[in-house]
Amino acid sequence: MEEKYVYIDETGDIGLTNKSRPYFIMCGVVATKKVSEKIDINLTKIKESLNWGRNAELKFSKTKKEIIILSLKNIRDLNFKIYYVIYNKKTPLDIRKGKSAYNTIMLALLKCINAKVLNVTVDGGFGRKYTRKTRTFIRKNLPEKTIKNSLTQTL
Numbered sequence: 001m002e003e004k005y006v007y008i009d010e011t012g013d014i015g016l017t018n019k020s021r022p023y024f025i026m027c028g029v030v031a032t033k034k035v036s037e038k039i040d041i042n043l044t045k046i047k048e049s050l051n052w053g054r055n056a057e058l059k060f061s062k063t064k065k066e067i068i069i070l071s072l073k074n075i076r077d078l079n080f081k082i083y084y085v086i087y088n089k090k091t092p093l094d095i096r097k098g099k100s101a102y103n104t105i106m107l108a109l110l111k112c113i114n115a116k117v118l119n120v121t122v123d124g125g126f127g128r129k130y131t132r133k134t135r136t137f138i139r140k141n142l143p144e145k146t147i148k149n150s151l152t153q154t155l
Helices: 033-049 065-075 101-112 128-141
Strands: 004-011 023-031 081-088 118-123 147-153
Touching: 004 033, 004 101, 023 033, 023 101, 033 065, 081 101, 101 118, 101 128, 118 128
Parallel strands: 004 118, 118 147
Antiparallel strands: 004 023, 023 081
């Protein structure tokens, strides 16, 4: 089985405030190395066309419709899979000691992906402390041979 790359990002917030939406969605885009490189090139071109830095987070909710359509057209013929978890915040999560709701949902997502070796990239917009905790969490909670590399970066 070929090594896979998964890019994880979420939409919504995990909180329960008056402004919170009732659902939290986490998505993983899974591809081979060759396809993931093509996706990365596409994202870089989009950011450059918008005069954004390479590490700027691409938020479709704040991007012009024409850019979104062009982006999707550029990747539509690539061979990748999308996995997702939709969490209804009214449903209690089984959160064990040392885990967060975010990481519990991410673990559920990663367990759905059928691959012997995964390179995991998680949105790193939450800072260094989050980055270290997430990397440690991934390595501790999935079989050792599964995770080859765990990165956090701004997607």
